[in-house]
Amino acid sequence: MTEAAGGTPPQDWTPVERRMWQAFREGRTCDLRTGRAGGDDPLAGPAWGPDRTVxxxxxxxxxxxxxPAVPGRVTALKLAGVRISGRLMLAGGTVTPYVQLDDCRFDDPLMxxxxRIGSMRLVRCRLPRLDAARLQVGGDLHLPQCLITDGVRLADAHIGTDLLLNQLTVRRGRAARAFAADGLTVGQDVDAELIDFTGEFSLRSARIGGRLxxxxxxxxxPGGRQALNAARIAVEHTLYLSGGWNALSAGGGSAPPPEDVTVLPFTCHGGLRLDDGRFGNAVIISRARxxxxxxxxxxxRRIQTPELCFTLPRAPEGEVVLSGARVGxxxxxxxxxPSAGRLRMTGFSYDTLPPLAxxxxxxxxxxxxxxTPEFRPEPYERLAAALRAAGEDTEAREVLLARQRRRRETLTPAGRVWGWLQDITVGYGYRPGRAAVWMAVLWALGALYFALHPTPAAADAGGYRPHWSPALYALDLLLPVIDLGQDNAWRETGVAQWVASLLTLLGWMLATTAAAGASRLLRRGT
Structure with missing residues (x-):
C-alpha cells in the first residue's frame, strides 16, 4: 500500500473498502448485513449491489x-455480509492477520x-471454487455451511489443528471430484458432519491426527466409481460413517440429540474405498446407507483397526470386501x-465378536x-478361535463341525460316505458322546439277539470254557482292543456268525472315528 504506515486508505478505494480498511486496523468486524429476512442470505438470496461490494x-x-493495527489492537480481516468481486489471489503469499468471513459471497474462485496463513474461517459463504493445493495453515481452517459450486482442491495441504467442514455443500468440480484432498495432513480433527457432496470425495493418503x-x-x-475414496488414509483416532444430527438446532456439542431431532443416516450413493487404511481406535459404520x-x-481391503463396527439396518446391494483386513x-x-456371492473376506482376521445373543x-x-462360495477352512478356524477366546468352547466345536461338513462336499463319493459315517456316529469327533450312545445301542441289541438264540458251541472243547454271557459276549465283540475272554471262547454259525462279524466291524469303526475325534480335540483349533 502506498500510504504511510497508519495513514489513510488508498484514494481509489470505495467507501465500503475504506470502511473495511478501518475495521481491519481495529480488529473488528466490517458488517454489511441489513438484518432483513432473506436479503442477507449469501447462498440463495438476491444479488448484492455496490453498497455491499469490495x-x-x-x-x-x-x-x-x-x-499496522491501531495501538492496543490486533489487525484482523473480519467481514460479514460482504460481496467480494474479482478473483482473490493469495497463492504463494503469507497471510499473518486472522481471517473470518461470515455470510459472504465470492464472484470468482478463491486461490x-x-x-501460508495462521487461521481462516469462512462461515456460510458462497464460492465458485476453492483452490488451495499445498496450503499451509498454522491453526484451523473452517468452511461450515458454505456452498462451493465448482469443487474444492486441498491436495497436499497442511492444517495445523482442525479442519471443520460441517454442513458444507460442494458440487462436482474438475476431474469429477467435489473435494480433492489427496495427501492432506491435519494435526487434529476433521469434522465433516452433514456435508452434501456431489462428485468424488477423495482423501487418498491423507493423515489425520484425531478423528474423521x-x-x-x-x-x-453419479457415473463415478467411488463417492468416498480414502485409500491409504491414516486416522489416529476414529472414523465415523454413521448417523448425525444438526448440531446447531440441537444445541451443539457431542451429546446425544434431543428426542425431537431427526438423526440423518450417513448416505453414500457410490462406492466406498478405505483400502490399506490405518485407524488408531475404531471404524464406526452405523446408521449408514x-x-x-x-x-x-x-x-x-487390508484395513487395520482395533475395532470395526458394522451395524447397518440394511445390507448394501453391492459387494462388501474385507479381504486381508485385520480387526481386533x-x-x-x-x-x-449381503447375501452369498457379494461378501468377500479372504484373509480377514479378527479377535473378538459380539455376544451370541x-x-x-x-x-x-x-x-x-x-x-466362502468355494470351501476354505481358514474362515471357520478364525471363527472358532474367536469363540474359544470368549469361552464358547461348545460353539467353537460346532463351527469346526460345520467346517468338516463343508469339506465333505468337495470329496470323492467314497470320501463323502466315510465323512457321512463319521458325522452321524461321533460328529467328526466334535460330539464324542455320540460314540458312547451308539456303543450302548449296539451292545443292547447284540446282547438281546444272543440271549434269544441258543448258546453257541465252544471253540475248544478240551480247554477252558467261560460261562456263557450274552451281554459280555456282545461287549467283547464291540470292543476292538479289550479281551473279555468271550469272543474267542465260542464259535457262532449261520446268521449268528454274521451278526457277530457285524458287531466287530461296527466296533472298529466307532473306535476309529472316536480316536480321530480325540486327536482333533487334543490338537486344539483343528
Missing part, C-alpha cells in the same frame, strides 16, 4: 501488505495455492451383511457360507 484486490492488499467424522453426510458421485450400482463396492474387535449385526451362531455360520 474488490478482491483490496482484500488481498490488506492480507498481504496491510496497514490459496501454496499460501462424516456423521450424517450425504455423498453422491449404501446405494451401489454396477461394480461399486464397500471396500475395506468385530462388532456387527446379521442385517449388515446379538448374533446367533446359526446366522454366523450363514455369514461364513456367504463369504
Amino acid at each position: 474488490r478482491a484486490q483490496a482484500v488481498a492488499e490488506l492480507l498481504l501488505d496491510g496497514p 490459496l495455492q501454496e499460501c 467424522s462424516l456423521r450424517g453426510a450425504t455423498l453422491r458421485n 449404501f446405494v451401489l450400482a454396477g461394480e461399486q463396492q464397500v471396500s475395506l 474387535k468385530l462388532n456387527d449385526t446379521p442385517s449388515a451383511w 446379538d448374533f446367533p451362531l446359526r446366522e454366523r455360520l450363514g455369514w461364513l457360507a456367504a463369504a
Whole structure:
C-alpha cells in the first residue's frame, strides 16, 4: 500500500473498502448485513449491489501488505455480509492477520495455492471454487455451511489443528471430484458432519491426527466409481460413517440429540474405498446407507483397526470386501451383511465378536457360507478361535463341525460316505458322546439277539470254557482292543456268525472315528 504506515486508505478505494480498511486496523468486524429476512442470505438470496461490494484486490492488499493495527489492537480481516468481486489471489503469499468471513459471497474462485496463513474461517459463504493445493495453515481452517459450486482442491495441504467442514455443500468440480484432498495432513480433527457432496470425495493418503467424522453426510458421485475414496488414509483416532444430527438446532456439542431431532443416516450413493487404511481406535459404520450400482463396492481391503463396527439396518446391494483386513474387535449385526456371492473376506482376521445373543451362531455360520462360495477352512478356524477366546468352547466345536461338513462336499463319493459315517456316529469327533450312545445301542441289541438264540458251541472243547454271557459276549465283540475272554471262547454259525462279524466291524469303526475325534480335540483349533 502506498500510504504511510497508519495513514489513510488508498484514494481509489470505495467507501465500503475504506470502511473495511478501518475495521481491519481495529480488529473488528466490517458488517454489511441489513438484518432483513432473506436479503442477507449469501447462498440463495438476491444479488448484492455496490453498497455491499469490495474488490478482491483490496482484500488481498490488506492480507498481504496491510496497514499496522491501531495501538492496543490486533489487525484482523473480519467481514460479514460482504460481496467480494474479482478473483482473490493469495497463492504463494503469507497471510499473518486472522481471517473470518461470515455470510459472504465470492464472484470468482478463491486461490490459496501454496499460501501460508495462521487461521481462516469462512462461515456460510458462497464460492465458485476453492483452490488451495499445498496450503499451509498454522491453526484451523473452517468452511461450515458454505456452498462451493465448482469443487474444492486441498491436495497436499497442511492444517495445523482442525479442519471443520460441517454442513458444507460442494458440487462436482474438475476431474469429477467435489473435494480433492489427496495427501492432506491435519494435526487434529476433521469434522465433516452433514456435508452434501456431489462428485468424488477423495482423501487418498491423507493423515489425520484425531478423528474423521462424516456423521450424517450425504455423498453422491453419479457415473463415478467411488463417492468416498480414502485409500491409504491414516486416522489416529476414529472414523465415523454413521448417523448425525444438526448440531446447531440441537444445541451443539457431542451429546446425544434431543428426542425431537431427526438423526440423518450417513448416505453414500457410490462406492466406498478405505483400502490399506490405518485407524488408531475404531471404524464406526452405523446408521449408514449404501446405494451401489454396477461394480461399486464397500471396500475395506487390508484395513487395520482395533475395532470395526458394522451395524447397518440394511445390507448394501453391492459387494462388501474385507479381504486381508485385520480387526481386533468385530462388532456387527446379521442385517449388515449381503447375501452369498457379494461378501468377500479372504484373509480377514479378527479377535473378538459380539455376544451370541446379538448374533446367533446359526446366522454366523450363514455369514461364513456367504463369504466362502468355494470351501476354505481358514474362515471357520478364525471363527472358532474367536469363540474359544470368549469361552464358547461348545460353539467353537460346532463351527469346526460345520467346517468338516463343508469339506465333505468337495470329496470323492467314497470320501463323502466315510465323512457321512463319521458325522452321524461321533460328529467328526466334535460330539464324542455320540460314540458312547451308539456303543450302548449296539451292545443292547447284540446282547438281546444272543440271549434269544441258543448258546453257541465252544471253540475248544478240551480247554477252558467261560460261562456263557450274552451281554459280555456282545461287549467283547464291540470292543476292538479289550479281551473279555468271550469272543474267542465260542464259535457262532449261520446268521449268528454274521451278526457277530457285524458287531466287530461296527466296533472298529466307532473306535476309529472316536480316536480321530480325540486327536482333533487334543490338537486344539483343528
